[in-house]
Amino acid sequence: MKISVATLVLISLGAMLPTTQPPQRYGGPELVTVPAGGWSYRPAGTWRQDGRPVDPPLQRLSAATPLAIMRHQVSRGDYAACVADGACLPAEPGVPDEPQTGVSWHDATAYAAWLSEETGATWRLPTDAEWQRAAAERFTDDALGTKALTDRWLTRYARESEAGIDPVLRPRGGWGENTKGVADLAGNVWEWTEDCVVTGTIGPDGQPSGRDEFCGARIVEGPHRAVVIDFVRDARAGGCASGVPPEYLGFRLVRED
Amino acid sequence: MLSRRAALMVGAGLAAAPVLVQAARAEGSMDTSAAAPADLSSLPRIRHELAIPPLVHDHEQVASTGPRIVEFTMDIIEKEIQVADDAYLQAMTFNGSIPGPMMVVHENDYVELTLRNPATNTMQHNIDFHAATGALGGGALTLINPGEQTVLRFKATRAGVFTYHCAPGGPMIPWHVVSGMSGTIMVLPREGLKDVAGNPVAYDRVIYIGENDFYIPKDADGAYMRFADAGESYPDTLEVMNKLIPTHVVFNGRVGALTGDNALTAKQGERVLFVHNQANRDTRPHLIGGHGDLVWEEGKFHNTPRVDLETWFIRGGSSGAALYKFLQPGLYAYVNHNLIEAANLGATAHIKVEGEWNNDLMEQVLAPSPYAGT
Numbered sequence: 006m007k008i009s010v011a012t013l014v015l016i017s018l019g020a021m022l023p024t025t026q027p028p029q030r031y032g033g034p035e036l037v038t039v040p041a042g043g044w045s046y047r048p049a050g051t052w053r054q055d056g057r058p059v060d061p062p063l064q065r066l067s068a069a070t071p072l073a074i075m076r077h078q079v080s081r082g083d084y085a086a087c088v089a090d091g092a093c094l095p096a097e098p099g100v101p102d103e104p105q106t107g108v109s110w111h112d113a114t115a116y117a118a119w120l121s122e123e124t125g126a127t128w129r130l131p132t133d134a135e136w137q138r139a140a141a142e143r144f145t146d147d148a149l150g151t152k153a154l155t156d157r158w159l160t161r162y163a164r165e166s167e168a169g170i171d172p173v174l175r176p177r178g179g180w181g182e183n184t185k186g187v188a189d190l191a192g193n194v195w196e197w198t199e200d201c202v203v204t205g206t207i208g209p210d211g212q213p214s215g216r217d218e219f220c221g222a223r224i225v226e227g228p229h230r231a232v233v234i235d236f237v238r239d240a241r242a243g244g245c246a247s248g249v250p251p252e253y254l255g256f257r258l259v260r261e262d
Numbered sequence: 263m264l265s266r267r268a269a270l271m272v273g274a275g276l277a278a279a280p281v282l283v284q285a286a287r288a289e290g291s292m293d294t295s296a297a298a299p300a301d302l303s304s305l306p307r308i309r310h311e312l313a314i315p316p317l318v319h320d321h322e323q324v325a326s327t328g329p330r331i332v333e334f335t336m337d338i339i340e341k342e343i344q345v346a347d348d349a350y351l352q353a354m355t356f357n358g359s360i361p362g363p364m365m366v367v368h369e370n371d372y373v374e375l376t377l378r379n380p381a382t383n384t385m386q387h388n389i390d391f392h393a394a395t396g397a398l399g400g401g402a403l404t405l406i407n408p409g410e411q412t413v414l415r416f417k418a419t420r421a422g423v424f425t426y427h428c429a430p431g432g433p434m435i436p437w438h439v440v441s442g443m444s445g446t447i448m449v450l451p452r453e454g455l456k457d458v459a460g461n462p463v464a465y466d467r468v469i470y471i472g473e474n475d476f477y478i479p480k481d482a483d484g485a486y487m488r489f490a491d492a493g494e495s496y497p498d499t500l501e502v503m504n505k506l507i508p509t510h511v512v513f514n515g516r517v518g519a520l521t522g523d524n525a526l527t528a529k530q531g532e533r534v535l536f537v538h539n540q541a542n543r544d545t546r547p548h549l550i551g552g553h554g555d556l557v558w559e560e561g562k563f564h565n566t567p568r569v570d571l572e573t574w575f576i577r578g579g580s581s582g583a584a585l586y587k588f589l590q591p592g593l594y595a596y597v598n599h600n601l602i603e604a605a606n607l608g609a610t611a612h613i614k615v616e617g618e619w620n621n622d623l624m625e626q627v628l629a630p631s632p633y634a635g636t
């Protein structure tokens with residue numbers, strides 16, 4: 006699956022707002038509507054210019070339609086309903102009000118399929134660009150600002166180590182809301198996105214000139230961006246090539262309107 | 263369960279993209295850190311085709327030239343293999359074999375490896391050479407997606423047999439290793455091996471043993487589970503791995519890989535260098551009926567070898583070497599002398615040796631016969 010930035014914007018432009026809410030078996034997840042407009046976007050992945058690793062340029066994206074995203078991460082209670090229906094695999098147990106952790110990308114997409122079935126709406130993981138749009142100031146830009154390979158490794162490692170993330174899980178809302186009203190972004194539960202791992206090249210003009218994807222691993226967003234193999238449920242023992250691993254793996258969904 | 267087919271198809275799509283290969287080539291020029299490039303243009307190059315273990319490609323023991331750039335190519339192959347009559351493994355391999363093929367170079371040669379991850383694979387892989395210096399043994403420079411290749415060059419500055427293995431990050435590291443992704447590179451001193459007194463010693467051939475601990479899940483009925491692909495096998499395998507009790511401990515990828523019809527052969531008087539790799543777990547080779555004449559237990563050739571050993575110790579994550587001259591004909595067993603692992607879990611090889619029996623070394627003075635004791 007390949008989604009270029011251009012296509013992404015087109016998809017947003019082509020979408021239409023629903024006139025009626027789909028039927029729901031229960032109240033349904035609480036949504037935040039991020040209004041139409043622009044946001045800055047730093048592509049994920051490994052980018053090279055003349056064979057040397059570089060930061061991809063910060064891009065400006067815009068969407069003509071709002072984005073409907075879950076205010077909270079999917080909770081253990083939410084997820085348990087999917088398990089009870091036999092549509093999701095059992096995952097880490099715990100307090101119903103806590104985010105569901107210990108889930109793989111496959112678990113997250115299974116839940117999205119189930120929720121779509123349940124509600125009659127289309128639910129899916131956000132793309133990394135959509136996550137950045139909703140996260141706004143809670144997105145941590147991971148541009149390293151240097152071309153020297155050794156400095157890039159050490160800078161990244163230092164940044165991730167210094168983050169000093171509290172390992173204790175918090176009930177929903179425990180990390181507060183960002184300026185868009187989206188809760189618990191970049192706390193200690195990383196969120197799966199739809200994006201595959203990208204290897205790209207930057208042309209002489211400083212703009213992306215080619216990219217390719219590997220979809221056996223996906224981008225997760227949290228206090229720092231990371232790459233996690235899609236069937237991994239616990240990345241604590243590692244996950245970033247040699248950096249600091251995501252503490253917990255969870256997710257939230259967007260609704261396609 | 264979860265199908266990996268989607269990932270497979272994406273991988274296949276990647277193969278068509280020429281961009282990746284160009285990027286890898288550019289990186290392969292080794293101007294990796296904007297640092298001054300090393301000028302190796304005056305060095306001769308030689309290319310070796312890799313052999314399937316327990317064999318090793320042809321090589322000189324004493325270097326006849328100065329340092330060279332030694333080129334190798336390895337393809338990473340993900341495939342299901344049979345590890346015992348009733349057990350299968352979704353294996354990950356360097357070049358299709360377990361262990362990965364042995365590379366042989368001399369001290370101060372430059373190893374230049376082209377590592378390729380075919381588009382038909384489903385996972386990212388890389389290579390960490392314990393013989394190399396920096397960048398996590400090369401692991402940080404060689405992580406490749408299906409459909410990508412990379413070229414790594416490193417200077418072999420230390421002499422010895424060294425483990426190499428896949429190390430693609432976090433929990434993938436032990437899993438890829440216990441799925442088969444490890445092997446040995448042998449860096450010989452340019453003047454060849456030396457004995458305790460510093461005199462040159464040579465071997466007639468190398469027998470290359472890779473020992474693996476496998477962790478294969480069982481179903482509710484106690485039968486070994488079989489999986490559609492590696493990703494599907496991961497959760498159950500991880501559970502077995504984390505208990506640290508292997509279901510199989512084998513030489514060269516399966517129970518019986520080096521016994522019976524596959525037994526090794528040698529001749530009386532032949533000097534065999536046994537190179538033993540174990541990337542994950544300690545082991546203790548022992549040659550039943552023989553010895554280690556000269557043993558580089560830690561595998562590093564500038565240390566004085568130990569003599570006359572009965573059993574030697576290979577630390578998990580290393581290779582070791584033992585030289586033995588076969589003095590008697592007959593059948594020898596080369597085992598991991600945890601005998602439960604040798605006899606019950608698979609860690610046994612047999613060597614059939616031709617020659618003339620030497621009664622001075624051993625003689626059956628009286629064949630087993632009845633006696634009238636009480």
Ligand SMILES: [Cu+2]
Nearest residue numbers: 387428438443
């Ligand atoms: Cu691997």
